[in-house]
Amino acid sequence: MNGKKFRMPARRLATVATATALAAGPAALAAAGTAHATGDQGRASAVVLRTGLDVSLLNKTVNVPLAVSLNEVQAPRSAEKTALTATLDGVNGGRPFSVLAAEVATAKATVTPAKAEGYTRLAHARLHVPGLPLLSLVEIGQVTSKATCAVGKAPVAESNLLGGVTVLGKKVTVTTGGTTDVKVPGIGEVRLDLSKRETTSRTAAATALELKVSVNPLKLNVAEVEGTLTLARATCETPAAAAAPPSTAPSGDVKPQGAPGEEANLAETGGSSMTPYLAGGALALVMAGGGALALTHRRRN
Numbered sequence: 001m002n003g004k005k006f007r008m009p010a011r012r013l014a015t016v017a018t019a020t021a022l023a024a025g026p027a028a029l030a031a032a033g034t035a036h037a038t039g040d041q042g043r044a045s046a047v048v049l050r051t052g053l054d055v056s057l058l059n060k061t062v063n064v065p066l067a068v069s070l071n072e073v074q075a076p077r078s079a080e081k082t083a084l085t086a087t088l089d090g091v092n093g094g095r096p097f098s099v100l101a102a103e104v105a106t107a108k109a110t111v112t113p114a115k116a117e118g119y120t121r122l123a124h125a126r127l128h129v130p131g132l133p134l135l136s137l138v139e140i141g142q143v144t145s146k147a148t149c150a151v152g153k154a155p156v157a158e159s160n161l162l163g164g165v166t167v168l169g170k171k172v173t174v175t176t177g178g179t180t181d182v183k184v185p186g187i188g189e190v191r192l193d194l195s196k197r198e199t200t201s202r203t204a205a206a207t208a209l210e211l212k213v214s215v216n217p218l219k220l221n222v223a224e225v226e227g228t229l230t231l232a233r234a235t236c237e238t239p240a241a242a243a244a245p246p247s248t249a250p251s252g253d254v255k256p257q258g259a260p261g262e263e264a265n266l267a268e269t270g271g272s273s274m275t276p277y278l279a280g281g282a283l284a285l286v287m288a289g290g291g292a293l294a295l296t297h298r299r300r301n
Contacts, residue, residue: 047107049086049127051228086100101126104122138192145206179193207231213225
């Protein structure tokens, strides 16, 4: 009877020790191999036309904001638009007024884990403002803008003008990265900034053409237009690089587990990667059993 009372706890102790040793090993390995990647997706945008104009009719008794955008897209969700015209209501006797007409008007915004990119192309376009229904404010052959932000590289912004530019009926020569002023007596003034580019360590922005407009045909105050217009703009922001997994390399003089010598010994004896945990469990079992026998022998004496 006495022997049973001491042997049962000893068996239980050995079982618990073995289970603990076997469970601890795989858990430690799983924790050492966990890695997480974090970071922002990045961003990109593109727009063919954006206006910020104030239109005054009848000696400024009626003010109409001319806020129009054409083919404006934004990502992380990649998108593309190709509408060819933009119209405005409320300034043409109740009829739609055509602000922009083009043969090609494309805007794309794309984001991947490695790169964000905005791209815009405008070709054979005519831009009109109220008060000048027959005379184009600007006519453009072709302009493109592209902003590229790739992981591990410096952001790049580029704009190109292909073909001529006509402002208020006058063919003009514009300078890349410079400013051109066009004045037409009795009509107004337009200031053009061509190929504006901006970059930082993670962002880029390119604008093919930006216009500052002040138009009052024949100074009759029938339609006075002031403000800015942006043609072919693209922007981007670099996606954040994924975090590198934590290093598991040993330090100091500690010999790495699974070294070639140890692998050879395990193969010769039929061992495996679980052998150290099985050995630990067996040792715990032997120690527990030895303690139980000692207690039993002492009780009997």
